[in-house]
Amino acid sequence: xxxxxxxxxxxxxxxxxxxxxxxxxxxxxxxxxxxxxxxxxxxxxxxxxxxxxxxxxxxxxxxxxxxxxxxxxxxxxxxxxxxxxxxxxxxxxxxxxxxxxxxxxxxxxxxxxxxxxxxxxxxxxxxxxxxxxxxxxxxxxxxxxxxxxxxxxxxxxxxxxxxxxxxxxxxxxxxxxxxxxxxxxxxxxxxxxxxxxxxxxxxxxxxxxxxxxxxxxxxxxxxxxxxxxxxxxxxx
Numbered sequence: 384x385x386x387x388x389x390x391x392x393x394x395x396x397x398x399x400x401x402x403x404x405x406x407x408x409x410x411x412x413x414x415x416x417x418x419x420x421x422x423x424x425x426x427x428x429x430x431x432x433x434x435x436x437x438x439x440x441x442x443x444x445x446x447x448x449x450x451x452x453x454x455x456x457x458x459x460x461x462x463x464x465x466x467x468x469x470x471x472x473x474x475x476x477x478x479x480x481x482x483x484x485x486x487x488x489x490x491x492x493x494x495x496x497x498x499x500x501x502x503x504x505x506x507x508x509x510x511x512x513x514x515x516x517x518x519x520x521x522x523x524x525x526x527x528x529x530x531x532x533x534x535x536x537x538x539x540x541x542x543x544x545x546x547x548x549x550x551x552x553x554x555x556x557x558x559x560x561x562x563x564x565x566x567x568x569x570x571x572x573x574x575x576x577x578x579x580x581x582x583x584x585x586x587x588x589x590x591x592x593x594x595x596x597x598x599x600x601x602x603x604x605x606x607x608x609x610x611x612x613x614x615x616x617x618x619x
Contacts, residue, residue, distance in 0.1 A: 384422075392422035411437045428531050428567040435534040452479035453595050460600070465616045467585070468602035474541045475501045475529055478598075483612075486619045487575065487583070487603070488514060500545060502529050506553040516574030516582070519555075526559055527566035534565075573603060579618050583611040 384392075390400040395415060402409050403419075416437055420430040452470050460468050460481040467487045469480035477491070477499045485492055490510055491499070498504070504511045505522045512518050533542050549556040568589045575583040585603035592598055605612045 389419070389422050393418040395419075413439050428565050432531055432534055432565045452598070453592070456592055456595060456598060456600060459590075459592070463602050465612045466602050466604050467615070468600060471501060471599040471601065473536065473597045474533060474539070474545065475599075477501060477504075482619060483615060484603075486615055487577065501525065503545065503549065503552075506549055506556045514575050514577065516576050521573070522555065523559060523564070524566065524571075526556070527564040528568055530560075530563070531565040531567065568599075572606070577615065577618075580611075580614045583615055584609055585611060 386400055386404070387397050390397045393400070393415070395418070399409065400419075403411060413434065416433055416439070417430070420433055425433060456470050457479055460470060460479055463483075464481055465483050467481065467484035469477050469484050472478045476496075480491060488511065490508075498508070502525060505515070505518075505525055515521050533539075536542055546560065550560065570586060570588050573585050573587045575585075577583050584606050586606055588602050588604055590600040590602065592600065
């Protein structure tokens with residue numbers, strides 16, 4: 384749509400909407416931003432992203448710099464065996480995982496701390512790229528979820544440093560990051576090409592611990608009638 388059409392649908396002046404696009408220091412209330420979200424047909428994640436960018440926090444404060452995993456989450460990872468599972472901190476650093484995930488991706492145990500990040504691994508680690516059966520679709524999905532999750536902390540040094548490193552390391556990241564895609568997590572099938580266990584298929588789900596809402600637990604659940612979990616367990 385043209386600016387005039389968006390402004391008309393949102394009930395604002397063309398001049399005000401132009402200033403908003405240009406990033407001028409104007410006061411954009413939640414009501415007006417909601418009107419813009421409706422005019423642009425944004426989904427819930429895109430609306431939250433818009434509000435965050437305008438300075439209207441939509442989430443509880445998070446604990447930046449978290450590098451340790453609560454005991455309850457560690458126990459959860461253990462009880463999820465034989466399903467591969469790992470825990471992500473606020474900036475998507477991988478702060479813990481279970482033995483099944485270590486069998487799925489053995490290098491995780493020896494990676495330096497600054498490379499133990501889900502986005503970094505997908506875009507800058509050749510072994511992870513080879514492991515993922517549909518790398519491009521998964522990388523795009525993860526990147527859009529990552530942007531949505533880190534918007535409230537986009538000025539944090541850890542986020543800025545990771546983005547800068549990825550722009551140097553990955554051509555795809557340089558191309559896709561400026562597209563500003565955002566999305567929520569959705570349960571989906573994942574295919575892995577394991578060097579010893581062969582083709583593995585799992586249903587990927589995400590859990591958010593009530594006591595630690597800044598952590599995401601990602602688990603690869605067995606698919607009915609498939610023996611991927613058993614074949615992976617045999618590699619341990």
